[in-house]
Amino acid sequence: MNGDASQADAHAQTEASSSAEETKRRSLDEEARDSLHILPLSSIPLETPGLQHARLIKNVRLQTVVEMFHGTQTGSGQVVPRHVPAYFESYKEEVERDLVKIEKIATASSFDVYSSRIELRRLKIDVNNVECLTLSDRKKKELTSYMRVFTRPLMEYVYGQEDMQVADVSDIIRLFATPNKDEALRNLRMMADRLDIELTEIPHFLEEYGDIFLSLAYFRKCLDEIVPEVQRFVTWMADIRTSAEVKRDPRQMKMLDDIARDLTDISTSITGRFESFDNRSKDFWSDINADTFRTIRELIASHHVTIGGVLCGLAVKMNLWKSRFQRGGGGPNRRMEFVKSEILPGLSHIKALETSARIGHS
Template sequence: MNADSEHRSGEILDGHDSITSLPLSAFNLENSTLRSATLRKNIALDTVIDFTNSLRQDIGLITQKELMLHFDRDDVGDADKKTLSSLTSLPSFDCYTLKAALAPLKIKVLDENIFSLSSNMKTTLFPLMSRITRPLIQYLYSDQKFGVSDTETLLKLIKDTEPLKVRHRLEIMAQNMSVSLPKLIENLEEFGELFLSVSFFERINIEASSKIDQLILWAEDGVSNSNLRNDPSAQSQFSQVERRLGYIKTNLHSRFDNLGRITQIDWEEFGASDFKTIKREILSQQANLATALCGIMVKAFEWEKQFPSAGGSPQQCLEFLSEDLNVGLDNLTRALPEIE
């Protein structure tokens, strides 16, 4: 998954798929150099401003606190500083976190596509999305056969009121929910976007889960199956990391199991309270999922960068566990309280 694909300053986004980085070109910053930079989560899970591909490549990666060491006082106005402060405080840079967090803030956006997934990502999510929406499509269209092969068509089918049979069933649903037909269509369209968000995070989780398994096997080989196996401190470090990563993986799995259950809906009996309950549950899960998955993917990307062939000496492995991987993991576990 190319979650970190780059975006050139000035280009209009087709959408925003990254969970770990954010192009500042999408925001109405007065300073053109800032607009050419990118926000990223570093290995400690802090946000840094990356100028590597900007108009000032010499600056490199810095925190917001270091910003004025590289600019004159008049170069960066209060509005830009306030916008940066809001953006750097986000726990994740996915489009759903952005949309929820920035809605109440008066941050000027140049490119609204920053709040949606790209066409390519929507196409990629089709297998997961079709599994979730299948019961609704079957209820609305009954025995009709559709050669649907992309997510956009699925979303259009959900809000299509033209076929007579579909309109009749939508009217029954509207009556059950005590809403008008236009309001029902609006709700179903919102449901489609909620289902898409579940599919997006689930896809990242599938990749993250695989990377966690690979990382643990690599760490076990480097620490437990080497000359460090008799080193109590090294074994303690490995056990701590293994326990935390295991908890994160299991907790995420449980959350997606829960989302899988609540999105399998009996549409014939669907009512207003059901809509509110499911919407509330999905939205409440988004923040937890985004924070944890962003952190795990950052750790995984850094591991792959430092050890591209999963090599390294036992000592290098131990240093990565203690100095890079372990930092911030406790914050990720706190973002995932146990599910009752």
């Protein structure tokens, strides 16, 4: 009897352990999908067994490394892409072919799902049904309040009211598939005419509308989380100036000034870009037609790569700062060393990305 009980306990423990592992794996998968700096290699068709479990990540210097393993106990095992073949000596030919793809994708400035789709399409890789290249359901729920900015004018246009119970664009598509008011049906027909599409194509238009503005909502939430951290960091960095040693060194004072100015300029500029998108989306609803929608869709999509790159760079640096200085402390010398070794490298890349976006779309 005791043997049976022991076996049952062991079986229950194995199942519990397996369930915990599955939950952890799912959580890591969701983290990667919703992240700016992680790309699971399972999203790319690779030949080398084992590589599918690795991830591309951006380190604090904004270099792309292959993370071979990741765990609370084990830490993060990172190698630069060109050193990957040493880990798969039995698959020399396969890993060399895979490395061609990996090194091309590694040049991307961000690994958010929107930038990754663009980069993978450039490599002629089909991204349409790759689950890890879509935001997780959890993230989409988080973005509901951000999406209301874009769903409200749609509801007003078709139903004449904005307070209908709509969580996300999929709810709107269901609602519009069977409109429950004659006036709504008339408005949908008018919208179809203005967009130069058939009434039956409205759900497809809504999906496209939803996806383009979901991307904007995603980046906007990232921005709203990162900018206050950047402002806190600039204040924290300013305290280094009180050090007598730093005061005596004009080069160090100038470096602190330059970093503070660059971070402030980047934050201000990218925030201004989002305000411009908001204004353009309002313009669309005041004059609905195929050209205005195509223009706003192309405008937002053309900014994905630079927005992703700027936010990714800032996020990686601010996350490391928060983990190293959890209570915001640290003496002047320790702070200065962190700024020089972790914040300064790669900052010029973030600044150049934001400047290129400003010039390219001014």
